[in-house]
Amino acid sequence: MPLPPNFLDELRARTPLPPLIGRKVKLTRNGRQWKGCCPFHNEKTPSFYVYDDHYHCFGCGQHGDAIGFTMQTEGLPFREAVERLAHEAGLEVPKESPRQAAREARARDLHDVLAAAAEAMQRWLRAPEGRQGLEYLQRRGLTAETIDRFGLGWSGSGRGALAEALKPLGIEPRQLAEAGLSKPVEGREGAFNDFFYNRVIFPIRDKRGRIVSFGGRILGDGQPKYLNGPETDVFSKRRTLYGLDMAREAVFRGKARLIVAEGYMDVIALHQAGFEGAVAPLGTALTPEQMEEIWRVTPEPVLCLDGDAAGLRAAARSAEMVLPLLGTERTLHFATLPTGQDPDDLIGQKGPGAFQAVLDAARPLSVALYDLMADGRPLGTPEGRAAFRNDLAAAAGRIPDKALAAEYRRALLDRFFESARPQRPQRAPGGGGGFAPRGGGGRPGFRPPPRLPPRVVPEAGNTRLEQARCLLAIILAHPWLLNEVEEAFALLELPHGHPSALQAALLAWHAGLVLTEASNESTSSLDSADLVAHLDATGLDEARAWVMRATGLPREASPDAQPGETLDGWWHFFGFLRGEGALVEDLVEARRELETTNEVAAQARVIRLSQALSALRRGETGLEEGATSATP
Structure with missing residues (x-):
């Protein structure tokens, strides 16, 4: 029986890789990762790296997770490796049940249905009916190779078109509804309409590369502009990130930095320009579940948002959301695009180097948090400054690690007090009006030390x-x-x-x-x-x-x-x-x-x-x- 994905995810989360691999490989800390000599081939210079949720050898290419490492080093089949790790983690391996077997079979069926639908919509994009969708993508600067790589398609303009196209494959309207591709027609029992129509289609994949849903962009004035498929047995919007399957591989191989962008087209444009670590949430803001997925790939992702008011609001929400999740081994950086420009706008006008400059200027969370919290605040009055100071201290207090919270509080308050410090007046030439010596002004018989000539204040x-x-x-x-x-x-x-x-x-x-x-x-x-x-x-x-x-x-x-x-x-x-x-x-x-x-x-x-x-x-x-x- 296939084991439930949520059980396997829990098992991996409860099995820290460095201690597990450290039983067989001498590991040393290398920044936020660990490294050692690969156990799968003979080497003298360490090229075997261990991350939070995976390992990778840059010498022989071996990579995997806790289950894969146990299988490879112990010579165990999958089920036995899982049982051994589950015993150590204090988990019970689920036993087969008719309900579970039916659920797994339904999930496999849904993935098959979604894959078949994706193939049909890719064909429609290059058919006469999909011409406007293809022209839109080309106007946005996407190459044929990029369109194929992301599996972009066209949903068709007629209601019921998808059901008709998939009928020869034995796929029933009921299955399309279960996969989030159609919805019942009110008042007509057994009748379904396509969920997507007259839209450019973006297949949404899970981190294993399986299609779990679709997103669609309407052309013209219709609303909503972007539409995601509904929640299903294989798709959870708050747990899924667009492009994660491709990005994690690029980050995994050290080819890219993980960038969180705003939407589908941002991700695709960044990948095409060579920034292959780009992902995007399926909505207006990141969720805690999505951040956990991101941190499983890298401890220091970069959140890249537009410099307009909406982008700043999204950045502020994300900054506050991550505070209770922070730790010494994981954080977040913020990069801000020029106002009014998307990544593809910036790259199209000034080239990839311009976007790289935006990434290089990314601010750490502690700096960005202060800027975002200060934006629009009435800091010209004592009451406004006192309220802001209290909010800064409260924000730091939401960090669970006490030492880290203290460091954030210190950094935020240091900057707060620095912002209120007046500029020091320049001393007039000749020493007139100089500062009184500490603790000595006015004492009977006190003779101040001689003043030295003015000098340039050091950096x-x-x-x-x-x-x-x-x-x-x-x-x-x-x-x-x-x-x-x-x-x-x-x-x-x-x-x-x-x-x-x-x-x-x-x-x-x-x-x-x-x-x-x-x-x-x-x-x-x-x-x-x-x-x-x-x-x-x-x-x-x-x-x-x-x-x-x-x-x-x-x-x-x-x-x-x-x-x-x-x-x-x-x-x-x-x-x-x-x-x-x-x-x-x-x-x-x-x-x-x-x-x-x-x-x-x-x-x-x-x-x-x-x-x-x-x-x-x-x-x-x-x-x-x-x-x-x-x-x-």
């Missing part, structure tokens, strides 16, 4: 690098700070190179001191000279020298800086490096801790985080007093 990447250098310099001059700021210091993501290496070394050094002190075996102290000697002895002398170079360092990095001033300065640079969204979360947590403990240390943390957040929102960099950028 964003160099600014962050210089901020990290200043923060590290303060610690190197005052290692006792680690007792106060170790937890916060560990949260920072410092630039790669000297900064990140020193961060790891300082945290490890401090942790070692704490352990030895706890066991009364302390051989060192929180002394700057000891710390410098330790760094030089562990091969970080070059990184240490880069930090301690005098040019541009803040006064808090000098050995004679006062403890309070030093601590304020460290938190100042911490704020710039932490980022606005994360600082907001830190401040909320600090306030919660203060309410719970009412400790002085918690109060100090709230004050310093508030000051750091204020400085960041004022647009300061911490480098206004003359620090210069440096390469690590």
Whole structure:
């Protein structure tokens, strides 16, 4: 008995391929996939790749799913391979029943009926009655090869024409109705009319390449412009994607990137232009079931929609729909076409390179989500901005993976706060009207340090690098700070190179001191000279020298800086490096801790985080007093 397709899909979903194949092949992570030496032929260089739902060897061409791998490596027939995997997955293999046998036989019959109908409609397209359909496709720039490849056809202009054409094959009107090709005539028992007529026909296939339904485009002014076949035993609109059978093969072989377009003609035009990973939903928006199918093919598809209002609305719906489905191993990118242009328009006018440029400019979901949610919002008032901020946080909260949700929340809120930050005024030549020094204005007897001449502000990447250098310099001059700021210091993501290496070394050094002190075996102290000697002895002398170079360092990095001033300065640079969204979360947590403990240390943390957040929102960099950028 043939096993139900839904059971086999469930079995494949419950059988992760990397662990299964890893029993026989040594696999190593390669981006989002795994790779190893092929078990089906002798090779020294790995060309065997394992994806979420299939494997493929680019050396010998072997490919398949969990069932196929078990059959090939264990020498088992299909049924036994299924039973073994089902036992491991905790599934029970369905037993044969008269009802199930009848359902499977009916499905086979429906596929046969649909295939016969497709052949008839392909013939009609090139007959005199289908001339207007063929001319339409040719005007749209489709070649004869493309028309044949996608099996495009013409439905005929007369009611009952399809039933008459298929009657010699023994296909009855009842079967056509079950396949979604005809519908009963009201008031006339046993009478049927064709579901499609006077339409260009697009066969819809499942991912195995079997025809499951049709879509039709009317020529002229009739409505609806596009019409899909009704739901049947073999066709579910919300679970099917047009072109998936061809696209998955192209993506599978590494020839294309999976692109989600808007409709039939977009998919066909993209395939003809060489973008063979194109698919389309059978409606106005993607469904969760369709996204699951897409992610089984690739973890990073590109959603490509028109730049008009309808396209933006569809993109917004899709972005919100995928949030509860996201994971660290699967996401979505958004590419936007020029307003008023379809893929075939763009390719026809400017060539495939123009569409490739659109793909190259695709935005990750986190960026596109912000843009789509901000579109049309009243952000000019405090109420409007507060509502938008709440919506951003709520959108991130819909992501089930907590770590991923936190990263999205941080990215969205960082951009939100950045959008509200005013442009920093330019300082007048000569230093007049300069910024007051942090924490020192107005104190009796205070003598501000001399101002350096104005300088060009470094680029964003160099600014962050210089901020990290200043923060590290303060610690190197005052290692006792680690007792106060170790937890916060560990949260920072410092630039790669000297900064990140020193961060790891300082945290490890401090942790070692704490352990030895706890066991009364302390051989060192929180002394700057000891710390410098330790760094030089562990091969970080070059990184240490880069930090301690005098040019541009803040006064808090000098050995004679006062403890309070030093601590304020460290938190100042911490704020710039932490980022606005994360600082907001830190401040909320600090306030919660203060309410719970009412400790002085918690109060100090709230004050310093508030000051750091204020400085960041004022647009300061911490480098206004003359620090210069440096390469690590």
